[in-house]
Amino acid sequence: MTITVSMSVNGKQVAADVEPRTLLVQYLRENLRLTGTHVGCDTSQCGACVVHVNGESLKSCTLLAVQAQGADVTTVEGLANGDELHPMQEAFRQNHGLQCGFCTPGMLMSALDLVKNNPDPSDREVREWLEGNLCRCTGYQNIVKSIIAGAASMRGEHV
């Protein structure tokens, strides 16, 4: 059985015939070649695969592509405006919010979902929100710093 699935990814309408068992992350990486979304654990623990589906952060390793039928999907590739990084990406760069970078796409997508509902999060709120995102390099310290700085920048505050 294959199903024709169509959705909007980073503002572009896409469609393909997929097996129902195709995960959204597979569809993004293998069909659309959007390899910014990573597969870390493949067991919904690590958060490297976090994307936005209809504006909310989800783990794309635990969603079938067919379940995103008609949805509006944003991946990390959809954040920057040409060569200009999104303020949250810029904040990660400025604050050394990454080392190896493997978890970073998921961290960014997760952070933006937090900031959408909580534009001025505290250190503790950021840490609690990152429950589903694992980083094995940074010890989180600079990720938290980056997210707080990114949120400030998105509020229009100079940091």
Added chain:
Amino acid sequence: MYEFNYHRPESLEAAAALIENGDDPKIVAGGMTLLPTMKQRLAAPSDLIDLAGVGGLGGVSVDAQSVTIGAMVRHVEVERSAEIRAAIPALSELAGLIGDPQVRNRGTMGGSVVNADPAADYPAAVLALKGTVVTPTREIAADAFFVELFETALEENELLTAVRFARPQYAAYMKFPNPASRYAVVGVMVAQFDDGVRVAVTGAGPCAFRVPAMEVALDKDFDASAIEGISVDDDNLNADIHASAEYRAHLVGVMARRAVTAAKGR
């Protein structure tokens, strides 16, 4: 993951027909447990019937006596609903402790209750808040609902459409989470009603259960000190690498006392 056929019916009747005609069908709500289980090939349904397109399963209604939550209402909605938080704050708090934000954005109340994972949070609320499980054909009281490990009073593929929770005077949920998965090693909800106190435990046994000895003691004196000496028998409790049965029994007492104190503080 093995191959399967995917269906997205738009009514309960259409879903029921697909269940009836499927070889080995399985219903999916949020899929936060089912999809990982299928990826591990521990489940291999012939047909996956997605309830996402079925109307009428996503509502919340609150009246003077109860809060009714539709099967497809996601944890994040219960966590953030001002209406639910005002009526039963403990229920919103419990939903906010499930998994992580991405799991709460997708996982549903109905999926969690039907799955009856021994370490899930919702079963404690269903039992403590005199939950009534609603299906298209019947209503099942919480006390008759949780039967065994991953087993409920529902028939195979019987659909849960909503759960009605009674509004207590005070309630609180306390859990000792597994630090990695956030599943409850032990979670206890304590709820005080006009006609008595209910103490419900998840994580500790094969399925959620009440602790009558604590309820009787708290009926007389709703204070943590009233249950100081009451312990649960560890004979039938879960034991794994995270906690022994004896430790879980101990945690039941600790979480119950904390929940009483938190409920009193409201």
